Amino acid sequence: MDASTISDGVNFAGGGSELAPLAPGAGDHDPSVSAPTGKSINRCPDGWDNDYSSSADFFSRDFTPGLTNDCDVQSVLSVDDATVVEGDSSSTSAVFRLYLSESATATVSVEYSTSPGTASSGADYAPASGTVYFPPGLTEQTVSVAVFGDTNREDHETFYFHLSNAVNAVLGDNLALGTIRDDDGFLIISISACETQAWITWESWSGGTYRLEYSPQLSNPVWNVVGGPVTATGSTASAQDATISNIERRFYRVLRTD
Ligand SMILES: [Ca+2]
Ligand SMILES: [Ca+2]
Ligand SMILES: [Ca+2]
Structure with missing residues (x-):
């Protein structure tokens, strides 16, 4: 097998030994591509190899064990669970922490929304949805969801906080549990x-x-x-x-x- 037989969209436009990488994601070699006999491929964590501008780079880095790939590692975006004590009136905030595994070089965005568990949307908490942005360098953001107090003796209540449609990051833990701890005692x-x-x-x-x-x-x-x-x-x-x-x-x- 040589480079010309690999139909994975790789861009060999450089044609020489220039090692400048292409734009992230462009020219990645398909994980299904196998190495020539007697060679092995230095894979990136996502299963793909890195970006190349020349066949010389492709062979020297992909098929030579021990050389470092310039992998396109995307930041992983996750959200933590949140717990709040209910209160008896007005509202308090359940604060969800969204975090990137590492700062990104381009603005990351992600959509969020809530859905009911045992808590009722609108009665026990205010439904929320929107978009959160992480400018380059920022790795943590928070989203507050209003939780309504009452004086009912009841079980702890739960709702869910979802992340979807991440841009410039991949989603890790995209579902958080919001717990409203009842504080109204027991008979x-x-x-x-x-x-x-x-x-x-x-x-x-x-x-x-x-x-x-x-x-x-x-x-x-x-x-x-x-x-x-x-x-x-x-x-x-x-x-x-x-x-x-x-x-x-x-x-x-x-x-x-x-
Ligand atoms: Ca209460
Ligand atoms: Ca309640
Ligand atoms: Ca209560």
Whole structure:
């Protein structure tokens, strides 16, 4: 095989030994092109080799192990998950961090949008969409999504943040989870006591992790943890307090910890 038999769009216009690369992406040699017998190809991370302006360059670099390719490495664009505590009124911001694996030489742009999970678009968060730009040299941007507070006792809620149509970058992790942590407490349904033990039952959200605490008094309370974390498997969860002997009274509260 010689260069003239490789029909992959490579540009040999230079015709000599000039090593100046073509514009990024132009003249890349197809990953399906195989090396001549006894040679190997120095592949770039994307599976393609690099840009060449001459057949001399093609052979000296592509088929000579140990020489460095001037690969067209595109920056990878990803987005992180975001978590926000709900609040009781007005709105707070869930801030999504978008980041490039390395700064690009041309402006990178990407479109974003939101979609509901267990949270309702418009009621629990404000739907958002638009375009984010990364000027050359900039590797991080943020997008804020408004989350609406309420006083409903409920499970944590989720929505999704999507990236699409990246220009001058390739998409890595293009889907982030937005979590709205409920902060409205839990209803203790019952407390039953017998001799040295008490059983406390509260409303729960399946999968949630809870911690039971007690205080000897409500005025200037001193909260003490009772037992280990409790992971709920249904709409109620319970924990036992086995330290109530010789106790006149005791106050309990439940916190969600996940
Ligand atoms: Ca709230
Ligand atoms: Ca809510
Ligand atoms: Ca709530």
